[in-house]
Amino acid sequence: MTDHARRPGRPGEERGDRGRDRGGRPARPNRAADVPRQAAYEAIAAVHRDDAYANLVLPAILTDLRLYGRDAAFATELTYGSLRATGTLDAIIEAAANRAVDRIDPPARDALRLGVYQLLHTRVPAHAAVSATVDLVRGVAPGAAGFANAVLREVATRDLDAWVERVAPSYDEDPIGHLALAYQHPQWIVRSFAEALGGDLGETTRLLIEDNERPSVHLCARPGRADAAELADEVGGAPGAFSPYAVYLPGGAPGELAALRDGRAHVQDEGSQLVAAALVGAELEGADERWLDLCAGPGGKAGLLGALAAPRGATVTAVEIAEHRARLVSQATRGLPVTVLNTDGRTVGSDRDLPAGGFDRVLVDAPCTGLGALRRRPESRWRRQPSDLPPLTRLQRELLGAALRAVRPGGVVAYVTCSPHTVETHVTVTEAARRSGAGVDFVDARPLLPAGMPGLGEGPTVQLWPHRHGTDAMFLAVLRRAQ
Incomplete structure (x- = not known):
């Protein structure tokens, strides 16, 4: 490492609250950073400063900066790639700077992450990555420009494999x-x-x-309103590999599709489609008229359940505790036989709209760490902590217990999480079933998924995987309440 890279700089050189406009947003330099890099920087800064989600803030930034086509794609790659690689980038920055990243002023640190990502993960020439990043730093943290230049030049002396070997x-x-x-x-x-x-x-x-791969967008062709093959032709996509309702999009903005605007389809990962359909496919004796989605927001699974319920003459009660998410469920299920309740799903038995034993099929898509969908929210892998597990697993057990109270004898419950963590899956299901006080039998979930799906394990539960099935890592357990 060069002496220049180790140079601590003048007192306060990398610290402070520079590089912000009066509203607290990252300042936009007049001449320094090119616009795609500026867009990526603003998105990353919002994620780290405001706990924002990149998929929510980046589109608005791209629109504000009037970025389209290749420039928008470049800004998107820089944003998602840098967020996904944050921990490794930080380890490399620490080694190159001989300084802990938490001692680097946040604006300079975010810009450095962008620069290091370009050097090690893209085909951007090293001189261009260094020059553009230093210009960016000069605009958002002027006193750190020399420091950033030294760090980036040190990083450029090795490729990614060599840095990984070192750190x-x-x-x-x-x-x-x-x-x-x-x-x-x-x-x-x-x-x-x-x-x-x-x-x-x-x-x-x-x-x-x-x-670490960005997933394709999946659509769900709503049964009775759209056919997956016809929808694929309409949107220039391809039918899904497993779900009969899935369509894979090649790219673009799905919100602009006519099929979404008129309620014939919605955006939904194929794994989510499969687990919702599995609940409907489980055999029942007797009535099959009242279904319950106990954690319905933002409404994707409730929308599919409602479309499947309609031709059967069944109705769906969709419960969501958060008011804004309950509104999303109402929007997502418009025109379907779905009633939305803005309440706590754990009130089963004490809420007249959620009577004990009042439902034939119940879905519990429980709040979880979301470790199964890290492809879609790259910042989540660094935001989540092991300390998140105890309160989440407690809530999962309570919700599954409420579902087992809500289902009638002989009815079925599907417990779903978008996480493969064993504490959120097998441990939660086993413990909730034991505590329920009702006789509960596990139903083998494998036959409830399409024939020929590989890698479903030994049952009775199923874990889907990105690398096996191309879906989010959805867990599914199906339980039947004894007569």
């Missing part, structure tokens, strides 16, 4: 630690994936690789 522990000595830095995930998440995959580190590596 990561060896695979032989610490395979989890090595995989975490090499494939841009926190160690605790890598460990949880490995446990869910039976300790197979080769398959864990394949999962981590897939987790």
